[in-house]
Amino acid sequence: MKDILILGAGTAGTMMANKLRNTLEYDEWRITIVDQYKTHYYQPGFLFIPFGIYNKQDVIKPKSNFIPPGVKLIYSEIDKIEGENNKVYLQEGRVLNYDFLIIATGTQTCPEETPGLKDKLWYKDIFDFYTIEGSIALQKHLKDWKGGKLVMCISELPYKCPVAPIEFVCLAEAYFAKKGMRDKVDITYVTPMPGAFTKPVATKMLSELLTEKNIKVIPDFYLEKIDNDNKKLISYDELEIDFDLLTIVPVNMGSEMIERSGMGDDLNFVPTNKHTLQSDQFENIFVIGDAANIPTSKAGSVAHFASEILFDNLMSAIEGRPLLAKFDGHANCYIETGYGKGALIDFNYDTEPLPGTFPLPGIGPFGLLKNTKINHYGKVIFRWIYWHILLKGKEMPIEADMTMAGKKRVTV
Amino acid sequence: MTQITIAGQSVDLTDEGYLTDASQWNKEVAVELAKTEGFELGDDHFKVLDFLRDAHAKGETLTIRKVGKSGIVDIKGLYKLFPGGPLKFSSKFAGIPKPTSCV
Numbered sequence: 001m002k003d004i005l006i007l008g009a010g011t012a013g014t015m016m017a018n019k020l021r022n023t024l025e026y027d028e029w030r031i032t033i034v035d036q037y038k039t040h041y042y043q044p045g046f047l048f049i050p051f052g053i054y055n056k057q058d059v060i061k062p063k064s065n066f067i068p069p070g071v072k073l074i075y076s077e078i079d080k081i082e083g084e085n086n087k088v089y090l091q092e093g094r095v096l097n098y099d100f101l102i103i104a105t106g107t108q109t110c111p112e113e114t115p116g117l118k119d120k121l122w123y124k125d126i127f128d129f130y131t132i133e134g135s136i137a138l139q140k141h142l143k144d145w146k147g148g149k150l151v152m153c154i155s156e157l158p159y160k161c162p163v164a165p166i167e168f169v170c171l172a173e174a175y176f177a178k179k180g181m182r183d184k185v186d187i188t189y190v191t192p193m194p195g196a197f198t199k200p201v202a203t204k205m206l207s208e209l210l211t212e213k214n215i216k217v218i219p220d221f222y223l224e225k226i227d228n229d230n231k232k233l234i235s236y237d238e239l240e241i242d243f244d245l246l247t248i249v250p251v252n253m254g255s256e257m258i259e260r261s262g263m264g265d266d267l268n269f270v271p272t273n274k275h276t277l278q279s280d281q282f283e284n285i286f287v288i289g290d291a292a293n294i295p296t297s298k299a300g301s302v303a304h305f306a307s308e309i310l311f312d313n314l315m316s317a318i319e320g321r322p323l324l325a326k327f328d329g330h331a332n333c334y335i336e337t338g339y340g341k342g343a344l345i346d347f348n349y350d351t352e353p354l355p356g357t358f359p360l361p362g363i364g365p366f367g368l369l370k371n372t373k374i375n376h377y378g379k380v381i382f383r384w385i386y387w388h389i390l391l392k393g394k395e396m397p398i399e400a401d402m403t404m405a406g407k408k409r410v411t412v
Numbered sequence: 413m414t415q416i417t418i419a420g421q422s423v424d425l426t427d428e429g430y431l432t433d434a435s436q437w438n439k440e441v442a443v444e445l446a447k448t449e450g451f452e453l454g455d456d457h458f459k460v461l462d463f464l465r466d467a468h469a470k471g472e473t474l475t476i477r478k479v480g481k482s483g484i485v486d487i488k489g490l491y492k493l494f495p496g497g498p499l500k501f502s503s504k505f506a507g508i509p510k511p512t513s514c515v
């Protein structure tokens with residue numbers, strides 16, 4: 001009997017458990033998955049909670065609903081990996097052996113990394129919407145907020161779902177307009193990047209969108225600390241931004257377990273081959289989802305496309321064949337823009353987001369880099385797809401490799 | 413891409429002024445590249461450039477945070493040395509590609 005051990009039963013780990021159990025023989029392979037929590041959160045839904053569009057019950061389900069029979073699910077915090085000896089230590093001293101290991105422990109927010117962030121204004125005038133606690137606290141706060149300077153700040157790169165903060169300001173704009181208080185709210189988007197997004201064509205489209213909505217963008221702002229007494233953001237080069245209400249993406253880091261295992265970079269992400277998804281350090285360890293340091297977006301859609309490549313390569317590794325499947329960094333993200341509309345971007349390691357139609361060339365129904373009603377429905381349907389198709393590791397009608405069909409090559 | 417001669421050496425630059433081949437770099441090239449952006453390089457600058465070149469040669473991805481943890485200079489100090497875009501400018505003068513930490 002051989003063992004495949006999966007660390008983390010979030011989006012990526014759950015998908016892999018399903019794919020592998022559907023294929024591997026029960027009498028040859030034992031599959032085990034470990035997570036510290038019993039609840040699976042639909043994280044993309046956190047974005048909608050502050051505005052009362054979703055509530056807690058819309059984004060939670062028991063993890064066990066998604067782990068197939070024949071996969072052993074262990075609830076425990078993982079202490080560390082000992083790659084040299086093919087062992088994983090759990091919190092209560094329990095030890096698990098493996099033949100192959102899949103790391104899928106994701107990324108988490110670390111407000112402690114920024115001086116003054118988790119201080120007296122935390123969850124009073126400063127909120128995150130990357131956790132269930134933060135998004136619910138923010139919903140309560142917004143209900144009777146009287147207006148003022150709303151600042152959305154990104155602390156550090158990389159962070160998961162790079163478009164979520166843009167969606168947040170767009171939804172906030174529409175929320176205040178609907179409440180008849182848009183004129184009382186000044187919205188500013190603060191980012192360490194040189195523009196609203198990194199790649200030129202998408203940045204142009206998104207910047208125009210923000211300008212149209214009267215949302216100010218402050219680029220190249222690298223947050224050092226927060227002055228709680230004067231309600232200011234202060235950057236390393238000593239620029240200051242005033243706020244009345246601050247929504248923030250705290251520094252994102254991989255699990256501390258990765259650090260304890262000596263397997264991470266300076267943000268606890270695991271150095272990973274960006275094409276094969278094998279860890280740089282150990283041949284029998286693979287990494288998927290937000291936990292990997294690969295240069296593409298940290299998003300559920302990326303984990304989905306990567307899961308097909310990882311599956312192929314793991315099968316090859318099991319049979320001692322070379323790892324031929326190559327991940328291209330494919331990402332596909334719906335961007336909520338408010339007023340029942342949305343935009344869509346589709347890109348990979350080499351091709352930046354371009355305009356066009358998706359998934360069918362010339363037909364769509366979705367418009368790439370366009371602000372349309374149908375794209376909004378794409379996002380709405382995504383939640384259903386996430387619970388019923390994505391997590392279960394079922395086939396989706398979209399290829400893992402990005403395609404140029406339907407895209408127009410343009411430059412700024 | 414353009415080819416120009418700096419300090420007697422022919423170097424290839426991207427449209428944004430980054431060297432396309434890190435091996436075409438030497439100290440004089442760094443000094444001249446820095447001048448075009450209005451910087452005068454001293455020892456403290458070169459310590460950062462050496463660190464960046466080493467890290468790049470090892471295939472590491474570079475972030476401001478990583479330079480800040482290098483023990484050579486903290487993040488504030490890095491901003492003082494290369495105001496207006498610490499990693500952008502330091503990478504350019506170190507002859508390594510424009511940082512792509514952002515996706």
Ligand SMILES: Cc1cc2nc3c(=O)[nH]c(=O)nc-3n(C[C@H](O)[C@H](O)[C@H](O)COP(=O)(O)OP(=O)(O)OC[C@H]3O[C@@H](n4cnc5c(N)ncnc54)[C@H](O)[C@@H]3O)c2cc1C
Nearest residue numbers: 008010011012036043044078106161255289290299300301
């Ligand atoms: C506000 C927001 C909006 C988003 N919107 C979108 C979107 O529109 N589209 C999209 O594609 N993606 C979106 N995402 C991103 C998406 O949710 C993540 O990229 C995806 O969930 C990553 O999957 P993962 O399996 O790598 O990590 P996760 O799903 O986070 O799972 C990691 C798991 O590992 C467990 N774990 C970690 N460390 C330990 C330990 N030491 N011991 C035990 N267990 C541990 C955790 O408990 C967790 O269950 C959004 C995210 C946020 C926060």
